[in-house]
Amino acid sequence: MALLLRRTDESDLPIEVIGVRPDRLRGMPPAEIGRFPIRHGNRTVPLAEVFQIKGDPSDERIDFEGNLRNVHRIGAQMSAGRIVVDGCTGWHLAAQMSGGTIEVSGDAGDWVGAEMTNGHVSICGSVGDLVGASYPGSRRGMTNGTILVGGSAGAEIGRSMRRGTIAIGGACGDHAGLGMIAGTILVFGSCGRYPGAEMRRGTIGLFGGGPVPLLPTFRRAGRFRPQFLALIERELRRTGFAGVDWPSGKLDLYHGDLLSLGKGEIWTREGGGLA
Amino acid sequence: MIPIVVDTFAEAFPMTAARAILTADTPAWAETAARTMSGYATSVIACDAEAALERILDPAETPDGRPGCSVLVFAFSRDALEKSLTNRVGQCVMTCPTSACYNGLPVAEKSIVVGGRLRYFGDGWQISKWIGERRYWRIPVMDGEFLCEEAFGTVKGVAGGNLIVMGNDPSRTLAATESAVQAIRARCRDVILPFPGGIARSGSKVGSKYRALRASTNTAFAPMLRGVVTTDLPAEATCAYEIVIDGLTMEAVERATAVGVQTAAGQPGVLGVTAGNYGGNLGPFHIRLLDVLDRYGEPV
Amino acid sequence: MDPSRTVDDRRIWPDSVCTACGCLCDDIVVKVKGDRILEAQGACSIGEGHFLGNRRGDGPEAWIHGEPANFDEAVERAAILLAGASCPLVIGLQECTTEGHRAAVELAESIGGGLEVPGVSATILSLQSVGEVTCTLGEIQNRADFVLIWRADPVRTHPRLFSRHVLEPRSDFLPGGRNDRFLAVVDIRETTTLKEADLAIPMDEGAEVEALWLLRALVKGIAIEAEQIAGVALKDWQALVERFRAARYGAILYDGRSNGLSVRGIHSLVRELNERTRFVVMPLHSGGNGVGARNVLTWRTGLPGAVRFVEGQGPLSSDAGLPSATAADAVLVVSGNPMVMDNEPTTEVRRKIPRVLLTGNQEPHPQAAEVVIRTAAFGIETSGTVYRMDGVPLPLRAVVASRFPTVEAVLRSIEHRVRERRA
Numbered sequence: 002m003a004l005l006l007r008r009t010d011e012s013d014l015p016i017e018v019i020g021v022r023p024d025r026l027r028g029m030p031p032a033e034i035g036r037f038p039i040r041h042g043n044r045t046v047p048l049a050e051v052f053q054i055k056g057d058p059s060d061e062r063i064d065f066e067g068n069l070r071n072v073h074r075i076g077a078q079m080s081a082g083r084i085v086v087d088g089c090t091g092w093h094l095a096a097q098m099s100g101g102t103i104e105v106s107g108d109a110g111d112w113v114g115a116e117m118t119n120g121h122v123s124i125c126g127s128v129g130d131l132v133g134a135s136y137p138g139s140r141r142g143m144t145n146g147t148i149l150v151g152g153s154a155g156a157e158i159g160r161s162m163r164r165g166t167i168a169i170g171g172a173c174g175d176h177a178g179l180g181m182i183a184g185t186i187l188v189f190g191s192c193g194r195y196p197g198a199e200m201r202r203g204t205i206g207l208f209g210g211g212p213v214p215l216l217p218t219f220r221r222a223g224r225f226r227p228q229f230l231a232l233i234e235r236e237l238r239r240t241g242f243a244g245v246d247w248p249s250g251k252l253d254l255y256h257g258d259l260l261s262l263g264k265g266e267i268w269t270r271e272g273g274g275l276a
Numbered sequence: 277m278i279p280i281v282v283d284t285f286a287e288a289f290p291m292t293a294a295r296a297i298l299t300a301d302t303p304a305w306a307e308t309a310a311r312t313m314s315g316y317a318t319s320v321i322a323c324d325a326e327a328a329l330e331r332i333l334d335p336a337e338t339p340d341g342r343p344g345c346s347v348l349v350f351a352f353s354r355d356a357l358e359k360s361l362t363n364r365v366g367q368c369v370m371t372c373p374t375s376a377c378y379n380g381l382p383v384a385e386k387s388i389v390v391g392g393r394l395r396y397f398g399d400g401w402q403i404s405k406w407i408g409e410r411r412y413w414r415i416p417v418m419d420g421e422f423l424c425e426e427a428f429g430t431v432k433g434v435a436g437g438n439l440i441v442m443g444n445d446p447s448r449t450l451a452a453t454e455s456a457v458q459a460i461r462a463r464c465r466d467v468i469l470p471f472p473g474g475i476a477r478s479g480s481k482v483g484s485k486y487r488a489l490r491a492s493t494n495t496a497f498a499p500m501l502r503g504v505v506t507t508d509l510p511a512e513a514t515c516a517y518e519i520v521i522d523g524l525t526m527e528a529v530e531r532a533t534a535v536g537v538q539t540a541a542g543q544p545g546v547l548g549v550t551a552g553n554y555g556g557n558l559g560p561f562h563i564r565l566l567d568v569l570d571r572y573g574e575p576v
Numbered sequence: 577m578d579p580s581r582t583v584d585d586r587r588i589w590p591d592s593v594c595t596a597c598g599c600l601c602d603d604i605v606v607k608v609k610g611d612r613i614l615e616a617q618g619a620c621s622i623g624e625g626h627f628l629g630n631r632r633g634d635g636p637e638a639w640i641h642g643e644p645a646n647f648d649e650a651v652e653r654a655a656i657l658l659a660g661a662s663c664p665l666v667i668g669l670q671e672c673t674t675e676g677h678r679a680a681v682e683l684a685e686s687i688g689g690g691l692e693v694p695g696v697s698a699t700i701l702s703l704q705s706v707g708e709v710t711c712t713l714g715e716i717q718n719r720a721d722f723v724l725i726w727r728a729d730p731v732r733t734h735p736r737l738f739s740r741h742v743l744e745p746r747s748d749f750l751p752g753g754r755n756d757r758f759l760a761v762v763d764i765r766e767t768t769t770l771k772e773a774d775l776a777i778p779m780d781e782g783a784e785v786e787a788l789w790l791l792r793a794l795v796k797g798i799a800i801e802a803e804q805i806a807g808v809a810l811k812d813w814q815a816l817v818e819r820f821r822a823a824r825y826g827a828i829l830y831d832g833r834s835n836g837l838s839v840r841g842i843h844s845l846v847r848e849l850n851e852r853t854r855f856v857v858m859p860l861h862s863g864g865n866g867v868g869a870r871n872v873l874t875w876r877t878g879l880p881g882a883v884r885f886v887e888g889q890g891p892l893s894s895d896a897g898l899p900s901a902t903a904a905d906a907v908l909v910v911s912g913n914p915m916v917m918d919n920e921p922t923t924e925v926r927r928k929i930p931r932v933l934l935t936g937n938q939e940p941h942p943q944a945a946e947v948v949i950r951t952a953a954f955g956i957e958t959s960g961t962v963y964r965m966d967g968v969p970l971p972l973r974a975v976v977a978s979r980f981p982t983v984e985a986v987l988r989s990i991e992h993r994v995r996e997r998r999a
């Protein structure tokens with residue numbers, strides 16, 4: 002049986018559910034779960050003050066329901082188990098998580114999966130900036146795992162990411178893959194300015210079909226059919242990333258950012274061309 | 277006369293095995309890759325490994341959705357297997373137009389590194405991709421890139437399963453052995469028949485009068501030596517052919533043996549079907565022909 | 577020590593600091609009669625406007641809900657509002673002495689709130705990722721034989737920058753002054769500064785990042801295939817890079833309000849140029865004391881730009897924190913800089929949140945906030961420490977007295993009331 006947390010009030014103040022994760026709460030008696038401290042604005046309050054609690058997390062599953070837009074850090078640092086969110090969440094969803102799965106039926110705010118080290122996150126709606134990114138002052142973004150977004154994403158997705166996969170069904174904002182160290186970012190909608198700025202290695206696939214605003218420090222290699230993309234496609238389909246138009250023909254390949262190693266690659270749909 | 281299935285056993289050995297899935301733009305190139313990488317790999321008596329095409333794969337069965345083949349490779353140790361597979365993939369698959377090479381067994385701790393060694397051919401331009409739980413290497417080559425999986429799973433397989441078909445007419449005996457090969461290939465998975473066309477005509481015994489040789493011709497089944505050495509051939513036999521079977525599991529080898537024996541025994545001109553062993557002291561696995569027919573043979 | 581002297585009925589303040597732009601000229605001679613400033617000798621026209629425009633504030637010292645109130649009532653009300661909030665936020669702080677900044681940090685800590693200095697974030701993020709190669713204006717003054725002004729118009733916004741620091745001064749290294757220095761200007765418009773340049777590069781609007789990346793590539797010797805970038809021929813960019821290379825000591829100055837990749841690009845360019853020759857970079861900040869705010873935050877919390885205090889925890893970074901603008905349930909705006917309210921996309925949300933405003937404006941709007949408390953005008957009626965854009969602290973002296981308390985005093989009073997209420 003899963004643990005069900007239903008938010009009942011409508012206040013806009015930030016709630017941070019640090020530690021409310023299946024691997025932490027499993028085996029805890031219900032009363033203790035009710036007393037579990039979370040942050041509400043600048044105060045610490047028991048979980049039961051904000052959420053109606055039903056069930057128990059013995060099967061390592063937590064379900065969130067209700068108004069969750071200002072509930073932040075859902076699934077942050079989680080290492081195992083499953084969180085299912087019915088609705089839209091705040092910031093730092095799945096930040097620094099190291100294992101398990103998180104599913105969100107609506108949108109999520111900034112910093113989804115920031116600095117995550119493993120695990121699987123899928124969001125049906127849209128997300129904010131800095132998906133899988135590094136926090137300020139930190140050298141690395143996500144180092145492994147998968148983040149799948151059905152809708153669109155904001156700016157600086159995959160900033161300084163080291164490994165792992167980010168797939169965005171819709172559009173993404175500026176500077177996708179800024180300073181990326183390695184890993185894979187796939188965007189199926191349009192893309193903001195300067196994707197791949199200062200990327201060292203890694204792959205950015207921009208499959209929206211429109212012109213791509215690349216920096217002058219990217220160089221075109223030609224038009225190819227990348228074999229590995231078929232493997233990624235199969236894997237993402239297997240994990241439930243559906244409803245996007247995978248490119249079937251040849252793709253244009255650009256190398257860059259020549260300012261930083263230049264072993265990164267950007268693949269764009271044939272005929273997309275430079276903006 | 278009803279051919280006799282001799283009540284004897286094949287003596288088999290454990291060998292470490294891997295499966296490579298090769299794909300290409302066309303079925304023909306996939307098969308070329310498979311046949312090339314399993315060349316000179318009939319017997320570890322003198323080859324670094326035993327290898328052969330296991331099966332032609334439908335595009336729907338391959339990791340990248342292209343036509344493909346699977347190849348099984350057997351060697352005496354994981355180290356030997358790693359070396360042999362790396363060399364074979366590097367020289368015979370990577371060089372083959374449009375090819376890619378994937379691991380076809382579950383990866384556990386006992387895996388060997390193949391793509392992870394071949395990557396250096398990329399001269400620093402190789403690219404690693406983790407997809408799911410697996411790592412792949414993309415090595416730039418002249419028609420694009422060669423995609424090869426980093427690690428290959430291994431299993432303790434069984435090698436040296438065999439059966440020997442004996443007859444009085446060489447061409448009919450060969451035809452009978454060929455139908456046994458066809459039946460095994462059509463009906464059995466997880467096994468390969470590493471000899472030419474699946475058949476060995478120079479069966480061997482352990483040891484030789486010459487010190488340097490580890491194996492020599494199987495005199496007991498050489499019809500021309502009848503009268504000068506002890507023979508295991510029936511009186512009228514003038515010809516024998518051997519099918520050697522390597523498999524990923526004991527059961528796979530036993531099933532293949534049953535299919536082979538049953539098919540061969542039903543062919544015209546076959547005087548008997550037997551198996552090679554070394555008195556039972558060398559190999560830990562004994563595959564008794566009557567027993568496997570009992571368990572896996574089809575009811576007549 | 578009071579350095580002023582009185583001549584006839586006039587008080588003369590030597591070496592006064594002008595806070596109207598980031599130059600913070602500290603050589604202004606201010607002449608005062610009563611509470612009127614008659615003259616600001618040495619100041620540019622902007623500085624003169626700043627000094628001579630100062631008027632004694634009339635009217636009430638505070639308002640609550642638009643009704644005049646006395647100082648104590650207003651402080652009490654502000655304390656109730658802030659102490660009762662779950663998620664209070666302190667913003668502004670540009671027009672404030674460093675002493676005021678300290679008081680603001682302490683108040684934020686005692687109410688468990690957030691504190692944000694707007695407008696410095698991009699610079700700081702850039703420093704965290706690429707590092708900063710900077711220096712003092714004095715060093716530029718003595719040594720820079722090459723100056724690049726990137727997308728800024730200091731002739732208009734920092735009128736004395738060239739004459740005092742960057743272009744004209746003579747030194748042992750540069751005895752010829754202006755003649756020994758090369759000025760390059762890159763901008764998207766025909767600015768006044770661009771007209772003074774030895775090498776002027778007018779580029780396309782919105783193409784700064786491409787241009788910076790191109791320059792970095794050229795500096796690194798990476799061949800670029802395009803014939804023109806950002807609307808400028810490749811050879812013109814190459815000419816600029818030749819100048820970089822010829823420089824013995826180069827300085828790049830850019831608009832302190834720049835953000836995003838531009839700042840990162842400029843700082844990276846300078847770092848890369850330092851592999852060959854000496855280069856420094858400096859953002860041209862506007863007036864006020866934003867640099868000081870950033871310094872205080874860093875000393876006090878280790879976190880520049882924005883912090884958040886939560887009970888039982890140390891200061892948390894809120895650069896990567898929470899959407900504070902939408903989350904706050906009470907806001908304290910220090911200094912009434914209109915920019916603070918208008919450069920945020922969340923203005924509308926913030927307007928609905930109860931606010932306390934401390935302002936040194938001569939004619940504040942009584943309904944600008946739930947509680948409006950007037951303070952001494954920053955820079956003219958306040959003494960304390962301010963930081964020049966190169967990080968050099970300068971002593972600020974009140975040249976005229978104010979009827980109103982300083983920001984620091986108001987913040988301390990509020991904090992005092994908050995603590996009393998708690999106790």
Ligand code: SF4
Binds near residue numbers: 596599618735736
């Ligand atoms: S340059 Fe700036 S600081 Fe100097 S007097 Fe003019 S406005 Fe004041």
